[in-house]
Amino acid sequence: MARELSDILKELSKKIPKNSYNPVALPKELLEEQTKKNENDCPICGGVGWLRLDVPVDHPNFGKLWPCKCYSKRKEELLRKELEELSNMSHLRQKTFDNFDPSVHPSAATAFEATKQYAENPHGWIMLCGPCGSGKTHLAAAIVNYSISVRQSNSLFMIVPDLLDYLRETFNPKSDITYDERFLMIREVPLLVLDDLGTENATSWAREKLYQLINHRYNSEMPTVITTNQPPEAIDDRIRSRLSDTRLVMHIVLDAPDYRYQQGKHSPTRKSQRKVYAWP
Numbered sequence: 318m319a320r321e322l323s324d325i326l327k328e329l330s331k332k333i334p335k336n337s338y339n340p341v342a343l344p345k346e347l348l349e350e351q352t353k354k355n356e357n358d359c360p361i362c363g364g365v366g367w368l369r370l371d372v373p374v375d376h377p378n379f380g381k382l383w384p385c386k387c388y389s390k391r392k393e394e395l396l397r398k399e400l401e402e403l404s405n406m407s408h409l410r411q412k413t414f415d416n417f418d419p420s421v422h423p424s425a426a427t428a429f430e431a432t433k434q435y436a437e438n439p440h441g442w443i444m445l446c447g448p449c450g451s452g453k454t455h456l457a458a459a460i461v462n463y464s465i466s467v468r469q470s471n472s473l474f475m476i477v478p479d480l481l482d483y484l485r486e487t488f489n490p491k492s493d494i495t496y497d498e499r500f501l502m503i504r505e506v507p508l509l510v511l512d513d514l515g516t517e518n519a520t521s522w523a524r525e526k527l528y529q530l531i532n533h534r535y536n537s538e539m540p541t542v543i544t545t546n547q548p549p550e551a552i553d554d555r556i557r558s559r560l561s562d563t564r565l566v567m568h569i570v571l572d573a574p575d576y577r578y579q580q581g582k583h584s585p586t587r588k589s590q591r592k593v594y595a596w597p
């Protein structure tokens with residue numbers, strides 16, 4: 318019985334097209350969903366993205382799939398597209414340095430100058446602390462918009478609770494991109510904004526992920542912008558200790574009156590909710 322099976326496999330492997338690249342292309346008929354040819358198809362794998370190794374049937378790698386050279390390129394493109402979609406900040410798109418009014422408050426003027434400089438040449442971390450409506454999210458969004466449109470650098474703006482939801486969702490087995498790839502994409506993005514840190518109602522899993530993300534970017538000193546309206550005590554101890562490192566993190570406290578109220582788009586935040594906490 319076993320021998321018959323190996324004969325069948327040998328016969329099958331003879332039918333698989335070979336080429337100069339060591340791994341051979343998979344037979345098209347085995348990959349129905351990807352048979353649609355177009356002229357951009359890779360000459361090595363025919364656009365399938367995967368190859369199987371040209372080894373005898375008794376070889377341990379027989380039948381194993383290997384990603385083609387074109388595969389990682391395609392993955393990169395997928396991830397870049399995903400990054401763009403994720404960074405689709407909708408209403409935050411219009412928030413730029415040009416439409417921020419630094420004259421509302423001296424702290425807004427200081428924050429404006431610092432974030433503008435940072436956007437031009439992002440190094441280290443910036444932490445924008447201040448109550449709702451003080452303009453910190455506007456400035457954080459302006460940094461990302463500047464980075465994307467002027468510096469043309471991959472940048473990601475994420476509201477922390479949304480980020481954690483997103484990571485949880487990526488455990489979907491039908492997804493084209495795995496959880497690890499997504500996590501890596503966010504971890505390695507050249508500029509990351511984490512908006513509203515401390516408001517997340519995180520499970521221990523999510524807390525751990527957030528810590529891993531922040532800790533990695535801290536250790537690699539990757540440009541990161543964090544906004545919060547929370548006092549230091551409200552932040553996870555391990556994250557707080559990284560955020561308190563003044564060698565890497567520039568702390569900017571915004572104490573401006575409710576910026577959105579000024580623009581007539583928002584009801585004023587009650588005084589009691591507008592406490593300003595000192596960081597670090």
Ligand SMILES: [Zn+2]
Nearest residue numbers: 359362385387
């Ligand atoms: Zn290929």
